[in-house]
Amino acid sequence: xxxxxxxxxxxxxxxxxxxxxxxxxxxxxxxxxxxxxxxxxxxxxxxxxxxxxxxxxxxxxxxxxxxxxxxxxxxxxxxxxxxxxxxxxxxxxxxxxxxxxxxxxxx
Amino acid sequence: xxxxxxxxxxxxxxxxxxxxxxxxxxxxxxxxxxxxxxxxxxxxxxxxxxxxxxxxxxxxxxxxxxxxxxxxxxxxxxxxxxxxxxxxxxxxxxxxxxxxxxxxxxxxxxxxxx
Numbered sequence: 185x186x187x188x189x190x191x192x193x194x195x196x197x198x199x200x201x202x203x204x205x206x207x208x209x210x211x212x213x214x215x216x217x218x219x220x221x222x223x224x225x226x227x228x229x230x231x232x233x234x235x236x237x238x239x240x241x242x243x244x245x246x247x248x249x250x251x252x253x254x255x256x257x258x259x260x261x262x263x264x265x266x267x268x269x270x271x272x273x274x275x276x277x278x279x280x281x282x283x284x285x286x287x288x289x290x291x
Numbered sequence: 292x293x294x295x296x297x298x299x300x301x302x303x304x305x306x307x308x309x310x311x312x313x314x315x316x317x318x319x320x321x322x323x324x325x326x327x328x329x330x331x332x333x334x335x336x337x338x339x340x341x342x343x344x345x346x347x348x349x350x351x352x353x354x355x356x357x358x359x360x361x362x363x364x365x366x367x368x369x370x371x372x373x374x375x376x377x378x379x380x381x382x383x384x385x386x387x388x389x390x391x392x393x394x395x396x397x398x399x400x401x402x403x404x405x
Contacts, residue, residue, distance in 0.1 A: 188333075215391060225328075225379050227396035228293065234391075270334070272394075278347060279394060281334040 186211045186275045188282035196288045197261050205256040205285045207271035215274030216247050218256050221284070222267045230256070230269075261289045294318040297382050297397035304372065305405055312367040312400045314382030320395075322388045323365040325357060328379040328399070340365060341388045372404045 187210040197203055207216070218230040231238050231245040233254065238245055242261075247254040258265055266289050272279040295316045304310050316323060325337040339347035340359040354376075356368040365382055379399045385392040 217393065219396075225381075225399035225401065226293075227381065227383075227399075229393055229395060232391075232393050272334075278336060278339065278388070283333050 186213070186273060186280050188271065188273055188280055190269075190271060190282040190285050192285060193283065194286045194288075196290065199261060199263060199289055199291050201261050201289075202257070202259045203261060203287070205258070205269050205287075207254040207256070207273075207282055209252050209254075209271075209273045211252070211275050213249070213252075213273040213275050215279070216249075216254050217272050217274075217279065218245055218254070219270045219272065220265075220267050221270065227270070258287075261287075263289045263291050265289050293395045293397065295382055295384055295395050295397035297380075297400050299400060300398065301401045301403075303403045303405060304369065306372060306374070308372075309368070309370040311369065312380055312382075312402075314365040314367075314397055316363055316365075316382075316384040316395075316397075318384055318386075318395060320384040320386050321362055322385045322392070323359060323362070324383040324385075324394070325365065325367050326381040326383060326396075328381060330378075334381070338367075339388060346388060369402075372402075374404050377403045 189208045235249045244257045268284040270284045272281045322341045327335045338357045358366040382397040385394045
């Protein structure tokens with residue numbers, strides 16, 4: 185099956201810093217989504233982005249489908265950004281999740 | 292609030308117990324899912340229901356038994372579980388199961404098997 189790798193696995197930032205999270209996938213996909221899981225387990229959908237670039241406030245994402253990667257940018261990070269960020273891809277019609285990037289933003 | 296509600300949020304059960312997890316979605320979606328999230332592992336898809344019919348079962352042990360009585364409700368019946376089944380169980384829903392459907396997750400049920 186398709187492989188989804190996220191990097192870095194762990195990231196510690198000082199509040200206000202910017203960061204880039206990466207998601208590589210091993211095959212063509214029809215769908216790519218980014219999620220944020222807060223410390224209590226809630227998964228929130230951030231972006232549906234099979235290709236191109238989208239922005240939502242301090243977050244933006246870019247997917248280059250032909251090169252099989254996606255990037256999630258977090259600018260001016262806040263402590264509430266802490267948690268785990270997952271990308272999930274859909275080669276067929278079921279999502280396959282990566283291992284996540286665990287982010288801690290320190291005040 | 293994502294429109295997907297799971298109960299209970301926390302459950303501790305013995306290996307001989309029988310319990311159930313409940314999920315309800317208020318989004319008018321036609322597809323519902325159970326995922327398992329264990330420590331240090333990616334989310335694993337367990338079951339998918341579309342219009343109340345099971346369309347995917349990822350080789351899940353029979354001690355996990357799903358039930359979808361209607362498109363808004365999904366249950367996961369648990370019996371004779373093992374300690375390694377301790378995990379966060381996430382319910383999700385989407386409009387359909389085809390490409391392009393955004394998936395919405397509940398808050399999860401933390402299960403501990405003792």
